[in-house]
Amino acid sequence: MTSTIDPEQIQAAANRRGRSLAVLCAMQLMIILDATVVTVALPTIQADLGFSAAGLAWVMNSYLIAFAGLLLLAGRIGDLIGSKQVFLAGLGLFTAASLLCGVATTPEVLIAGRFLQGVGGALASAVILGMIVGLYPAPGEQARAMGVYGFTSASGASIGLILGGVITQTVGWPWSFLINVPIGLASLALAVRLLAPQRGLGIGAGADVLGAVLVTAGLSLAVYTIVQTAEPTAELPRTLVLAAASLLLLTSFVLRQARATQPLLSLHIFRKRQVTVANVIVVLLFAAGFGFQFMTALYLQRVLGFDSLQTGLAFLPAPVLGAVMSLSVGPRLTVRFGSRAMLLGGLSALVPALVLISQAPADGSYLLNVAPALALVGVGTGVGIPAAIMLAMSGAEPTDAGLASGLNNTAQQAGAAVGTAVLATLAASQTAVRVSEGAAEVVALRDGYSGAFIAAAALALAALVLAATALRPSRH
Template sequence: MGLSVRVVLVEFGDGRWLVAAEVVGGVERVARGRVKALVVLCVMQLMIILDGTVVTVALPTIQGDLGFSQAGLAWVMNSYLIAFAGLLLLAGRIGDLVGSKRVFLAGLGLFTAASLLCGVAGDAEVLIAGRFLQGVGGALASAVVLGMIVNLYPAPGEQARAMGVYSFTSASGASIGLILGGVITQTIGWHWAFLINVPIGLAALAAALRFLNAQNGLGIGKGADVLGAALVTAGLSLGVYTIVQTAEPQATLWRTLALAAASAILLAAFVLRQARIKNPLLSLHIFRKRRLTVANVVVVLLFAAGFGFQFTTALYVQRVLGYDSLTTGLAFLPAPIMNALMSLSIAPKLTVRFGPRKMLIIGLAAFLVALLWISQAPVDGSYVVNVAPVLAVMGAGIGLAIPAAIMIAMSGADAKDAGLASGLNNTAQQAGAAIGTAVLATLAASTTTSRLAHGASDVLALRDGYGVAWLTAAAFVLAALTLATVTGRE
């Protein structure tokens, strides 16, 4: 930089290039600052994703140490999921009102403190309480991340690359978590599945204070709808509970229908209130934006298929092919590798050239092929033939589809609604993940039970159950592909 300045002075002698050099230096500093900010945002997202899958692998050990019943053990996951999914929409709007940096810092701090509480938990009640608080903190931080990324990178090309990094963090974090979960649980104990978040969270907090720019919110008076907040949070939380409770022994059809009806009534009351008050928590005009609405429906279907696929495939590898937890995690490596290749390198370039809609269609088509492929996996399946290539194709498809869907959804929102659109998209992701896991797990279990009743062997009954689940996931992806193809044209 110093040599450039001297050459400029010698050449022109009037300082014009000196000013240009200083401007370039400033641009470079801004670019480096944005990269650091992006890293902070993605680290938080990675912590949230990793925490879920690391804990999943550690559940059997947690059950033995803390004396959970089988039904009670599910609440290690459910308490987090209910808080997280129920608060995302509200958290996104709070970010619009008081400033996204404040909400992000509050969420990151609470998530880190709750992780410490989980890590030192000596009984089941404390662990479940800590998981609930983790969900609250995760919702606060995660709800504003997408809006902050869009503000950091408004240009299409840069935004495509940034969304590629974000989607890689989200999609591959789950697979990486399976590996870490096996290593941590088998070497240093399940407590460290939570305690590992503490030093990472503290470092992220320090970096966030330094590198994230403060943004002025609209002000609480622009949307402080307390009753609306209570209605939507209760409705969403009850809706998620309705889904996850279907796996409990006391779940019946009528109980599930009653809970679903109550959730629907709460959400309907919320919508009616938003249509009538002056400063709504959720401005319903956002749903008039076709691109945003269609993209969020696609996200629900995509995440339902993706998380359900991962859950059932991990069970197939363990219970049918006979892998242990650590080997199962390692078996998933093709997915994050291909996802990284696509979302970090290839997808941003293709998105700039062809647009996010075409990338979304191609990614969904690849994921559909992967699901149809694995649905034919036999009882004595081969990892090389029936699992590894499926995970590679799935990873590539997800690496194209997720950043494209997010870009389409966020591009449909105005700057003043960025936090709301971010929270809405995150809610769509979590709702899809909850629905997909619950539906596919229930279908797999009921099919397996039916096949056992008709005399099938244990392994064959399990394989048939997973086969039905994979075909259902394929139906989700086909529906998303149809929506992306016939609507939302650019």
């Protein structure tokens, strides 16, 4: 007796996978939108809740510290108890924390809500990549799925700037957070129904409590060390002590993993050169890309005089071209030429974009100096980010999917945090020097941003050289 394959069943399975992918990407989009929407709303939040200038930074920092610090641990928890369970917990907590932020009437409540958002975002985000790889194991389908995810990651920040400007100037900053509540509840209901149940390895298979404490404390302190350098009260000796402490914690974590019978982070994953090199490239790529978006928003507002709505709309070329490349063109080219070739192409577009905008003058034109750079960034990140993520996830065993996903997300967040903090500090320092030399404020600001853009170009160039020399050619 021969069995026949029901085309309707095949189509139903494909539709279910598509809806599952949509739910996963909706969560990732909420996470990225939340960070950038809040960036645009910060001045209004400061005025309404009475934040000090130093305290306002913690609206961002409390989220970053919790998110980056917990990603590796969250990824491993996904391997142990099941990715679906961890994703649902993270999505639920992120939604509840968004409600808390939206109704906050004091700085303390908002900062606490942002910290809880970071915890929920880490839990959900850490397992998303592993779940996508599980849904789409075939190279061609995986390239298309990663294109959707890559668009979400690459263009979410630009979309957030646009949405943030609209929300802040129409219905008020609380809706920057409250908008997550209906989206989160709908996504939670769909996730419960659509995502396939997954059995984990069991807590006994890898509950390295000491390792979890060391890596979470080390990563959180490292992010705190980075972000506090931009504060006016930051002092070099204190920063060096914090950096040494975070390095000691992370070194102790690595030594612990080398000896633990059930390590939180199996160091064997770093023996795969493709995974290790690709994650380094992800750090550099996100440092350059997110630093670029942050500095460009400042240039538009403080040099060209754009308001928050104009600033958001100015970013449109990046997400539009990013969508075209990551959702349509990129996946087809990836299947034909391989992920490495697409990564090289994306980085080759990103480097000149950053050099181009570094030359924008104090009396610059949006159409001549900014829009072309944004278009190139949209093309570069649209093909480069999905390719880098696919390479970083390549070679991971199914039992390490959550670990590899958490590691890659940690690389993304570390890159974004480091890039933004370092470039902002560099720009502020250069601006201060130019002011002390007697330059007009707008000229000093422009010079500071120019130096930051050149530094971002150097990061992207380093990623390009590394991809060309250390990554093996790959067809997927």
